[in-house]
Amino acid sequence: MKALIAGGGMSGLATAVNLLDLGIDVELVEADEIFGGRASSWKDEDGDMIDNALHVFFPYYVNLLNFLKKMGIEDNILWKQTEFYYMQEGGREAVLKFSNLPAPLHALTAFLGLLKSYKAIPRWKLFFTMAAMGSAILYSDKKLEKLDEITFGQWAHRYSPKDAFLPLEPGVNGLTFTPSSMISAKVMLNWFRKVAASPESARVGFANGGLGDIWVDTCLDYIHEKGGKTSLGKHVSAINLEGTKVKSVTIGGRDRKADIYISAISPYALRGILPKEAFNLQYFRNLWHFQYAPSLSLQVWFDRKLTDVDVTFFSNNCIFNTYADLSNVLPDIFSGGSMFEMVLSPADHILGLPDSIIYDIAIKRIRELFPSATGAEVRKYKVVRERQGVYRALPGMEKRRPYQRSPYDNLYLTGDYTRTYVSSGGMEAAIWTANHCAEIIAADKLGKSISLNIEWKPNKGLLPFIKPAAYAGIGLAGLGVLNRMRKAGKSSTSE
């Protein structure tokens, strides 16, 4: 049996690995001149590493980490301290540091610590943030599901005064490339529930090298050793049907045939190559609901050190929001002065600006946040515009995500935008969907039941006791009131 996979990003490469393991012949075609899709990197003309964008890993990316382990490259993730730095004007740092206490005490102490030095909003507002997020940790899955109907901003307004969620905005923007006023409440709260689930899950990891370097070549070697074929610069321009089956795909003006076809390309690319009749089906019509959430990346090389922090920074009111000094994160690769790698998002309003203007806006703000940057010389900067963006996880989008088995007998879909329990896109979604795609192909075409995906199970700490303790507290308070009323009643009858 032969499978033709279109798209050589994380999902396409992982699907190739999975199908080869099942004994299926694989040919993977990639339109671009490099593999890796959005999770890629390359060297520039000076030999410096350019990442398509700053990517962070979380411990709850269990399927991604499992995949890296299978490829023998799990040690290439450098896990950092469970802390995040907020950089504020004049070099004032505020730290969100998760302690090693059982959940949710680790998150509570982190917020209380942030109160000391986070100055963007009055302290009393942060109590509302804390209370609202605290209650969200206890939401049932059903309640969370319903929150895909409203935005995170609408949810926040229900429970807190204006701006109380400002400290979370850089994280929201950096993870989803979308402002709180647009992003689904379910998506954000799902993410928050994972980070707040245990001290361990609040940790972030960075690739120990160019993102592409650490996984793309290893995957390609695995694929080639197992007899799989891969090629670059091969753009699938049409999917050709015969009844309810894919007959062939068109590449470079020629029809290519296989037994099964896997789309590992974006929803925007897929809807452009499907035949017209596909859109008689709601499954494919849903692809037109997908919007692109753009981002840009900026890398700035300084001639000296600006900070020794080696984890993620957040800042409010900037065109960048999430960033890191890679000279601290990856000192073996970026020696000498600081090298800031920054995610610029939501980027809708800056996308059309020239690189020099984007840099001017960013460096002015960097100097306000890091006074030591004022005397530093910028050795060079790069605005990265290639392969940027994730799908915009607007309310209602979760139900539009296509399942990996399409209505056509031999067409399957994978990719971070396809349906998974992982809200919004991201590398874990890319791998989960690649695994699930292989699981259903094994069942449909080989009559085999295989299980590749694993479930993430956090250590819940004290969380299971909080609801019963709250109910017990309310019950005891009620009994106390009744007791008092009874006593008051007795004394009035005895009078």
Ligand SMILES: Cc1cc2nc3c(=O)[nH]c(=O)nc-3n(C[C@H](O)[C@H](O)[C@H](O)COP(=O)(O)OP(=O)(O)OC[C@H]3O[C@@H](n4cnc5c(N)ncnc54)[C@H](O)[C@@H]3O)c2cc1C
């Ligand atoms: C700026 C940025 C920061 C990010 N940060 C993080 C992060 O910190 N953590 C995280 O988990 N995730 C992050 N992500 C998301 C992560 O990169 C993606 O979820 C993941 O790479 C998606 O992989 P994919 O295979 O689904 O899609 P892609 O990587 O988009 O792969 C699709 C491939 O299909 C190819 N293709 C398209 N059309 C055709 C065609 N017609 N024929 C053949 N090939 C075609 C494309 O060239 C591409 O290589 C970030 C993404 C960006 C852009």
